[in-house]
Amino acid sequence: MSEKILVPAAEAAKMLSIGRSTFWNKVKLKQLPQPIKIAGLTRWRTSDLHSFVQREITLADKQT
Numbered sequence: 001m002s003e004k005i006l007v008p009a010a011e012a013a014k015m016l017s018i019g020r021s022t023f024w025n026k027v028k029l030k031q032l033p034q035p036i037k038i039a040g041l042t043r044w045r046t047s048d049l050h051s052f053v054q055r056e057i058t059l060a061d062k063q064t
Helices: 009-015 020-028 046-063
Strands: 036-038 041-045
Touching: 009 020, 009 041, 009 046, 041 046
Parallel strands: none
Antiparallel strands: 036 041
């Protein structure tokens, strides 16, 4: 099964293992990748989410 290119907020939050309200709060504070709008839909690029996680892992590794 191929990976999705774009996902809605609920799926993006699930990918990051956080609740939807926490997800939206972090988006609002620009602590998470910002969404794109396509045909009136708000979606996140899975590549942006993967890059975000990788940056966070790299930062955490540098702090240890």
